[in-house]
Amino acid sequence: MSINDNILIKIREMRDSFTPVERMVGDYILENTEEIPHLSIKELAQGSKTSDASVLRFCKTMGYSGYRQFIVSISASLGSRDEDIKAQYTDIRPGDELSTIISNISLNNMKSIEDTLSVIDRVEIARAVDLLCSSKRIAFFGVGASGLIAMDGQQKFSRINKICHAYTDAHSQLTAATLLTEEDTAIFISNSGITIDILDALETAQKNKATCIAITKYNRSALAERADIVLSISTPEITMRSGAMGSRIAMLTVIDILFAGVASVDYENIKKYLTQTHNIVTRKLKL
Structure with a gap:
């Protein structure tokens, strides 16, 4: 179960990994959202030019046992749709005023976090936290912008005396x-x-029986399918580098959640490490 479930965001995020028939159903839903709660399964099938069976398979792909449960979730998601329409992701545009850039980038980052809360699974978070608490070592893997997230993970977990390292090249x-x-x-x-x-390193890690956690876009990707635990993020559907900004903020948020979760489990002991690392850096700054 996601923290703040929104099926419309999930459909948007999974679109690229849908089969052609699933995409027909998904696109029809996204284009006719207000009408969907009032449609029978047959009417949705006719509108999307598919079949009753295809619609039912789509519901199951999205994690629902049946059509009724799916429609109830659509209705619930519509409650926040008006605000969502007012707050669409905005790409970098030539000639924007600095004040506009400040507003747009801030909005993109906030929305990326909000949308991530709609797709990330709290059960998977709990599993990941339990695993990290008991792990002998933690290894972070990321390339390019994702490598920066890996380094942030290393910096945080090393502060609470976890043996960890970030690896950012093949x-x-x-x-x-x-x-x-x-x-x-x-x-x-x-x-x-x-x-x-990343997939090569994942394959090697699994051969050595390490447990593998994925932080990746909510999608049916090779990484999501192969990892033991998947922590999904939601990212903007825009073309330029502001998209990487949004995904970075979402991934950093997931790292923060994991760090805080692990720190909270054994806080009395971990507080000692946090105090020690804070004090040594503070003394260095005063020299």
Whole structure:
């Protein structure tokens, strides 16, 4: 179950991984959202030029046992749609005033976090936190912008005395994955979920029986399908680099959630490490 379930966001995010028939159903729903709660399964099938069976399969793909449950979720999601329409992602445009850029980028980042709350699964978060608490080592894997997220994870978890490291290039990732064991946890970070270097390292880590967590876009990607635990994010559907900004903020939020979750479980002991690391850095600044 997601923290703030919104089926419309899930359909939007999964669109690229739908089969052609699923995409016909999904597109019709997104284009005719207000009408959907009033349609029977047959009417939705006719409107999307598919079949009753195809609509039912679509509902199950989206995680629902039947059409009625799916329609109830659509109705619930419509409650926040008016605000969602007012707050669409905005791309970088030539000649924008600085005040407009400030507003748009801030809105994109806030919306990326809000949409991520609609797709991330709290059960999977709990599993990940339990696993990280008991892991002997934590290895973060990411390439490019995702590598920065991996480094942030290393910085945070090292502060609470967790043995961890971030690997951001293909060679070091394969080397590190080869040395993982069943006592270790590997966190693979990739927005697309199809980065070859990440998938190669994942395969190697799993051969060595390390448990693998994926932080990736809500989609049926190779990474999401192969990982043991999937923590999904929602990212903007825009073309320029503001898209990478949104995914970065969403991924950093997931790292923060995991860090706070682990710190909270054994707070009395972890508080000591946080105090020690804070004090040593503070003394350094005063020199």
